[in-house]
Amino acid sequence: MKTDLYLDFDSTMVNSDKSICRIYNEDYKDYEGFVEADWRKHSNWSYKNVCPLIHVHEDNPVQVIQDYYGSERLFNTLEFYDDALDVLKKLKEKYNLIICTSAFPKNASKKVLWIEEHLPMVDEIITLINMSGNGYGKSRVTMIEDGAIFIDDHPKNLHSTKASKKYLFKFKETDYNGNWDGPVVSSWKEIESILL
Numbered sequence: 001m002k003t004d005l006y007l008d009f010d011s012t013m014v015n016s017d018k019s020i021c022r023i024y025n026e027d028y029k030d031y032e033g034f035v036e037a038d039w040r041k042h043s044n045w046s047y048k049n050v051c052p053l054i055h056v057h058e059d060n061p062v063q064v065i066q067d068y069y070g071s072e073r074l075f076n077t078l079e080f081y082d083d084a085l086d087v088l089k090k091l092k093e094k095y096n097l098i099i100c101t102s103a104f105p106k107n108a109s110k111k112v113l114w115i116e117e118h119l120p121m122v123d124e125i126i127t128l129i130n131m132s133g134n135g136y137g138k139s140r141v142t143m144i145e146d147g148a149i150f151i152d153d154h155p156k157n158l159h160s161t162k163a164s165k166k167y168l169f170k171f172k173e174t175d176y177n178g179n180w181d182g183p184v185v186s187s188w189k190e191i192e193s194i195l196l
């Protein structure tokens with residue numbers, strides 16, 4: 001029997017930050033004080049440090065970021081992290097691949113359709129839609145199956161479930177990924193070497 005492997009989507013499989021920064025650069029390039037957003041410097045979930053003009057010019061910056069996450073522009077430019085797709089194809093032989101992702105009403109259906117198109121090897125998608133949009137809520141998924149493994153870029157999500165093995169996907173340092181003293185992976189090659 002295959003082991004259940006739970007995987008986060010945004011900022012774990014796909015470089016969502018890169019797409020958000022790309023949209024920001026399109027929208028704010030003509031504004032005074034514009035500095036091109038560099039996704040490598042993203043460290044804050046509301047993108048305050050790399051997309052500051054949203055926080056200067058918009059009444060509800062978090063809503064703007066959520067709208068970006070729900071936009072066609074995001075899904076049209078979404079990229080996998082290096083090697084993610086190849087490694088996922090290999091993992092499929094040994095694991096049930098279950099994406100466990102937080103979503104907003106506006107992006108949930110687009111995200112599921114994107115996964116269906118780009119990740120046909122995925123067995124299940126668990127989409128948690130918190131209507132207040134705080135982006136958490138994975139504790140609803142206990143992950144108590146024998147040997148279940150969970151990989152996520154947010155320690156808060158890892159802490160909240162009972163998966164047997166939990167790995168922080170830490171592609172870069174952020175304001176929110178410090179609170180974790182468990183195992184860390186920083187690339188999909190590393191995930192391959194640990195799980196296969």
Ligand SMILES: [Mg+2]
Binds near residue numbers: 009012152
């Ligand atoms: Mg994530």
